[in-house]
Amino acid sequence: MTDEKIGVYICHCGTNISDTVDVENVATWAGEDLEEKGVVVSRDYKFMCSSLGQELIEADIKEQGLTRVVVAACSPHLHEATFRTACDRAGLNPYLCEMVSVREQVSWVHTDKEIATAKSKALILGGVERVALHEPLEPLKVPINPTTMIVGAGISGIQSALEIADSGFPVVLVERDSSIGGHMAQFDKTFPTLDCSACILTPKMVQAGNHPNITLLSWSEVERVDGYVGNFTVTIRKKARYVNEDVCTGCGICIEKCPAKVIDTEFEAGLGYRKAIYRNFPQAVPKYPVIDVDNCIYFQREKCKACQIFCPTQPNSIEFDQEDEVIQVEVGNIVLATGFDLFDARRIPQYGYGRLANVFTSLEFERMCNASGPTTGKVFMRDGVTTPKSVGILHCVGSRDKHYNNYCSVICCMQSLKFAHVVKERTGAEVYNFYIDMRTAFKDYDEFYQRVLEEGVHFIRGRVAEVTDAARLPGEEGKLIIQAEDTFIGKQRRIPVDMVILSAAIEPRHDSNEVAHQFGISCSTNGFFTEKHPKLDPVATMTEGIYIAGCAQGPKDIPASITQGAAASARVLGKIQAGELALEPVRASVNQDICSGCRICNNQCPFNAILFHEDRMVSEINPALCQGCGTCVAACPSNAISGTQFSNEQLEAQLTGLLALNIDGSSVRVLEPVAAD
Amino acid sequence: MANNTEFEPLIIGFTCNWCSYRAADLAGMSRIKYPPNVRLIRLMCSGRLDPSFVLKALKGGADAVLITGCHPGECHYLEQNYKTLKRYILLKRMLEQFGVEPNRVKLVWASAAEGVQLADEITKMVEEVRDLGPLNWPAVVSPNGDHPIAETEPVVEEVQA
Numbered sequence: 001m002t003d004e005k006i007g008v009y010i011c012h013c014g015t016n017i018s019d020t021v022d023v024e025n026v027a028t029w030a031g032e033d034l035e036e037k038g039v040v041v042s043r044d045y046k047f048m049c050s051s052l053g054q055e056l057i058e059a060d061i062k063e064q065g066l067t068r069v070v071v072a073a074c075s076p077h078l079h080e081a082t083f084r085t086a087c088d089r090a091g092l093n094p095y096l097c098e099m100v101s102v103r104e105q106v107s108w109v110h111t112d113k114e115i116a117t118a119k120s121k122a123l124i125l126g127g128v129e130r131v132a133l134h135e136p137l138e139p140l141k142v143p144i145n146p147t148t149m150i151v152g153a154g155i156s157g158i159q160s161a162l163e164i165a166d167s168g169f170p171v172v173l174v175e176r177d178s179s180i181g182g183h184m185a186q187f188d189k190t191f192p193t194l195d196c197s198a199c200i201l202t203p204k205m206v207q208a209g210n211h212p213n214i215t216l217l218s219w220s221e222v223e224r225v226d227g228y229v230g231n232f233t234v235t236i237r238k239k240a241r242y243v244n245e246d247v248c249t250g251c252g253i254c255i256e257k258c259p260a261k262v263i264d265t266e267f268e269a270g271l272g273y274r275k276a277i278y279r280n281f282p283q284a285v286p287k288y289p290v291i292d293v294d295n296c297i298y299f300q301r302e303k304c305k306a307c308q309i310f311c312p313t314q315p316n317s318i319e320f321d322q323e324d325e326v327i328q329v330e331v332g333n334i335v336l337a338t339g340f341d342l343f344d345a346r347r348i349p350q351y352g353y354g355r356l357a358n359v360f361t362s363l364e365f366e367r368m369c370n371a372s373g374p375t376t377g378k379v380f381m382r383d384g385v386t387t388p389k390s391v392g393i394l395h396c397v398g399s400r401d402k403h404y405n406n407y408c409s410v411i412c413c414m415q416s417l418k419f420a421h422v423v424k425e426r427t428g429a430e431v432y433n434f435y436i437d438m439r440t441a442f443k444d445y446d447e448f449y450q451r452v453l454e455e456g457v458h459f460i461r462g463r464v465a466e467v468t469d470a471a472r473l474p475g476e477e478g479k480l481i482i483q484a485e486d487t488f489i490g491k492q493r494r495i496p497v498d499m500v501i502l503s504a505a506i507e508p509r510h511d512s513n514e515v516a517h518q519f520g521i522s523c524s525t526n527g528f529f530t531e532k533h534p535k536l537d538p539v540a541t542m543t544e545g546i547y548i549a550g551c552a553q554g555p556k557d558i559p560a561s562i563t564q565g566a567a568a569s570a571r572v573l574g575k576i577q578a579g580e581l582a583l584e585p586v587r588a589s590v591n592q593d594i595c596s597g598c599r600i601c602n603n604q605c606p607f608n609a610i611l612f613h614e615d616r617m618v619s620e621i622n623p624a625l626c627q628g629c630g631t632c633v634a635a636c637p638s639n640a641i642s643g644t645q646f647s648n649e650q651l652e653a654q655l656t657g658l659l660a661l662n663i664d665g666s667s668v669r670v671l672e673p674v675a676a677d
Numbered sequence: 678m679a680n681n682t683e684f685e686p687l688i689i690g691f692t693c694n695w696c697s698y699r700a701a702d703l704a705g706m707s708r709i710k711y712p713p714n715v716r717l718i719r720l721m722c723s724g725r726l727d728p729s730f731v732l733k734a735l736k737g738g739a740d741a742v743l744i745t746g747c748h749p750g751e752c753h754y755l756e757q758n759y760k761t762l763k764r765y766i767l768l769k770r771m772l773e774q775f776g777v778e779p780n781r782v783k784l785v786w787a788s789a790a791e792g793v794q795l796a797d798e799i800t801k802m803v804e805e806v807r808d809l810g811p812l813n814w815p816a817v818v819s820p821n822g823d824h825p826i827a828e829t830e831p832v833v834e835e836v837q838a
Contacts, residue, residue: 075702076719101717104705109796110713119713126716517751522696524790542695542789543753586721604724606755629754630725634764646721652733655689658716659737663685 002038002132007066008124009057011048011073013103020107022117026072029121030128037128040064048073054086061090068134070127072100072120093136095585095645100127118665126657133650139582140623144230145332146576148569149174151222151515154182155201155558156550156565157337158208163569165213169576172329173208174236175218177266179284181205182339186267188369188377189422190558191414192448198372202283209285218286223326225519228627229545230332230581238325242291243277248317250287254307255279262295269363272374277307277318281372291318333545333572336529337565338515340551343398343405343505350466351397351502357382358480359467359500362415369422379426381499388498391423392482394464395435398505405505407526410555412503413439417449419501420457431457432495434464434484442559460495462487467500506555519546528554539568544581547571586628586645592618594640601632601641686740686806690717690799691726695753696788697745703792711796712803715743722746724757728768731782741781741806745795748786758786778809 008030012018023044031042041060045053048071060066069092071083076099084094102120110116146169150161153175161171173180184190185205187197208214217236224235243254260276267280274280276296279289297304298320308318345353345361353359358381360368371377381388393416399409413435420431438459440446453459462485471477472494479496486493508527509515516523521541522530529548532540539547549564550556556564575581590601590610597617602610609625610632612618621632621641633643642648692698698719704711720726723746731742744765746758765784773779783802787795 075698075705077699077702101702101705104702105717106713108705108708109711111710112713115713119716122716126718520753522751522789530790542699604757604760606757627754629722629757630720631722631754631757631760634725634727635760643721643725646725648727651718651720651730654718655730655734655737658689658718659687659734659739663687663714 004038004067004132005040005065006034006038006068006070006128006131007041007057007060007064008034008039008043008070008128009048009053009072010042010044010102010120010124011053011071012044012046013073013107014047017073017103017107020110020113020116021102021120022113025117026120026124030124034125034128037125038068038132039128041066049079049082054082057083057086058090061087061092066092067096068131069097070100070124070131071097072102072124072127074103075099075101075105095137096131096134098127098131098134100124115663115665118661118663121665122658122661125660126654129657130650130654133647133653135644137585137644140585140587141580142228142230142583143580144575144578145232145330146170147172147329147331148333148335148572148576149232149234149329149331150335150337152176152182152337152339152550152552153180153208153216153218154337154339154550154561155184155204156339156552156561157182157335158204159562159565160335160337160549160569161208161214162204162211163566164572165208165211167569167573169213169573171211171214172234172331173214173216174220174222175216176221177280178219178241178278178288178290179205179280179286180208180216180218181280181285183363184558185281186269186363186370187366188371188373189418191418192444194418194421198283198370202285205283205285216286219290222518225334229543229575229583232331232334232545234329234331234334236327236329238327240322240324241288242293242319242322243288244315244317244319244322245286245288247313247315248288249313250289251312252279252282252289253310253312254318255289257306257310259304259306260295260297262292267367268374269361269367271364271367288317333547333575334519335547335549335565335568335572336515336519336521336552337548337550337561337568338509338512338552340506340555341509343409343507345397345502345504347404348397351394351464351500352467352469352480353502356467356469356480356500358388358498359502362412362419362501362503365419365501369419369426377426379423379429386498387427388423388429389427390430390432390479390497391427391499391501392432392434392464392467392480392495392497393419393423393501393503394467394482395433395503396463396505397502398507400436405507405526407555408439409506410439411506411557414445414448414557416501416503417452417457419503421452421455424452424455424457429498432482432497433457433459434482435459435461436463437461442557460484460486460493462493471496506551509552512552519543521546521548528552539564539571544583545575584628584645586630586643587623587626588621588628588630588633588641588643589623590619590621591640591642592616592620594638595619596638596640598637600637601635604632604635684807684811686714686803686809686811687738688715688741688743688799688802688806689734689739690715690743690745691723691730692717692719693723693746693753693758694719694721696747696751697723697785697795699789700745700787700791700795703789704796705792707792709793709796711799714803714806715799722752722754722757723761724752724754726761726764728764728771731768735777735781735812740809740812741783741802743799743802744782744784745787746784748788751788777812780805780809781812
């Protein structure tokens with residue numbers, strides 16, 4: 001028996017719940033059968049979360065003096081805040097409201113109405129039993145450090161950094177590579193306007209590099225993240241550059257003089273060369289070069305030092321004895337814009353990449369088109385001199401394919417159209433695009449498709465079966481033959497071409513799972529970071545204070561990456577402006593009168609929140625460090641530790657409620673004690 | 678068991694707020710169907726699961742208990758699910774001594790993205806428990822539910838110090 005006056009509210013959710021659960025029946029049952037449990041009001045309503053639904057609750061609290069509220073509706077992750085706020089408005093402590101998920105856990109997953117109704121009753125009974133033992137609580141307030149860390153300085157990260165820095169707040173921009181810019185710096189043209197990628201990106205890079213509010217840490221990686229929203233401590237490893245950033249002027253003489261020539265498999269996608277001391281491209285930000293230890297003659301054979309000898313600065317900028325530096329920064333919020341990896345086209349052997357010389361990946365082709373790239377923008381075959389007379393472009397390489405990635409990589413259609421245009425423009429070659437579906441959504445994209453169609457590019461709808469150099473028919477000798485079904489005419493076609501470009505998929509970074517773990521967020525099954533809500537909260541994550549932007553969240557083009565970067569910043573700025581954040585008051589505390597000082601709890605806490613008083617032989621929990629997991633509560637053999645919102649009594653009461661009804665709801669579960677005969 | 682065709686087990690599921698509870702949400706959002714025999718309790722972490730909750734659930738009429746948490750290495754609270762695992766192993770051993778079939782308590786890792794997997798595990802578990810039949814807790818525990826009945830009274834001998 002309880003003295004509490006409990007109100008029970010059951011939502012129809014339109015028909016989402018009421019289709020499978022007899023909500024009127026549940027409401028009547030709660031009102032009549034649960035009277036002795038303290039239920040004084042029981043109502044059902046079409047949309048409990050609507051303002052009218054909330055007002056219903058508020059009115060009951062005020063008029064009937066409810067002391068507890070149970071809302072049976074959707075998942076608490078969706079509307080707990082809504083109903084708590086409603087209670088608060090009516091003067092009831094928000095933590096005296098409990099939600100029961102009868103949509104996600106009942107109506108959407110079960111089909112038998114009778115049994116679903118019974119299960120709803122059991123869940124509500126659990127909620128009623130539990131809520132009676134709830135205590136009024138106050139949210140914990142934590143201050144927000146105004147500094148933000150942004151991980152990954154591609155276009156999305158740069159945009160995010162600039163938004164925050166321009167608002168007057170400090171930003172730490174961490175980039176793994178030696179220069180910021182990300183993949184966009186590798187591209188030549190951007191669809192659909194065909195403006196030059198470098199022309200629109202480099203001003204932003206310079207702005208980020210020079211911004212007084214941005215601390216740029218390139219050639220650096222995050223090693224460790226501690227703390228929580230508002231108060232993260234991040235350990236960052238600044239990898240040894242072997243160039244003193246304080247004195248280097250970025251003149252580039254060292255690069256010129258370095259005798260070690262290396263194939264650049266990263267920035268130039270294997271098409272061009274760089275030196276052992278290098279920067280990715282002339283407009284790199286920061287301008288300082290970096291020494292590639294694996295290929296540097298001095299590091300490998302202890303002689304050369306050409307870079308040091310020719311370095312004109314005083315003191316010399318080249319420091320062979322430089323070591324990695326580990327620094328710590330304190331930040332309040334973190335934006336992860338770590339970008340993507342390109343699908344390794346070698347994984348589809350029948351397309352011949354890596355085996356047939358004139359099969360190129362999209363990134364190789366981007367570098368080839370780029371005026372500052374290895375061919376200064378001329379479209380050549382692998383020999384570096386021959387201009388192709390016919391080119392095949394394959395869409396969806398590694399995308400929309402159950403063997404590799406099920407998802408659509410979003411950019412490939414437009415990118416392939418751009419390639420088709422560039423090939424036509426620069427070589428006049430015949431171009432064949434092989435596609436599954438043409439996906440040209442978004443502004444001005446389909447117009448670009450029309451333009452490329454008018455330019456005389458051939459489009460064949462069908463997934464390519466193979467690319468081969470085995471000629472079978474006259475005219476195929478010395479060519480690459482693309483075998484594909486043309487699904488419009490229902491026939492197999494063999495098209496001989498000089499060059500093949502594979503529009504490879506966007507994949508999550510190879511280490512996205514480790515990074516996600518490091519920052520306490522999760523990855524979806526395909527490896528991209530999981531957002532808090534796919535539609536309503538695409539840049540936040542389940543972990544407060546950690547935001548995601550750009551291709552790290554899923555494949556997207558440049559405008560979408562920039563939009564997300566800016567959106568993440570808006571969320572961060574909101575947090576900074578608020579100055580402090582209210583946290584769920586889910587914390588553990590020790591009743592020191594009961595604590596026996598056994599210290600079993602002491603090593604249960606990974607946050608070092610439990611300290612032990614040697615003098616009094618009792619443990620104490622620091623509420624600022626406690627994260628509220630409750631592991632120590634479960635471990636305490638004397639029941640001296642209790643957890644707010646999840647106390648033993650509350651959970652056991654809920655358990656009692658859940659077990660009070662059978663599966664069919666017909667009867668209270670009766671346990672027959674075994675006779676002693 | 679004779680009543681197997683009629684028997685609908687009642688299973689209590691303890692879920693972690695960050696992974697498996699959200700997996701259950703996801704299963705709902707994706708309209709994946711699973712048997713209605715499971716009733717879930719949300720904890721902040723599987724590490725909050727006091728093993729006595731499992732015993733109390735079984736004593737209170739549950740035929741089985743499902744414990745779910747984040748995958749090893751993915752705990753929202755860094756490493757608390759390892760503590761769950763340790764307790765789970767001990768608990769299973771204890772239940773066996775009580776005469777409770779170990780399959781009545783199951784630990785499943787389910788990330789927030791694994792709605793399908795969680796639903797599959799629930800379906801599988803319901804089948805398994807249905808085959809086991811009802812847990813007749815009082816049969817192995819004294820009528821007041823407090824102590825397991827030993828088959829013979831243990832002989833208490835005084836030991837010389």
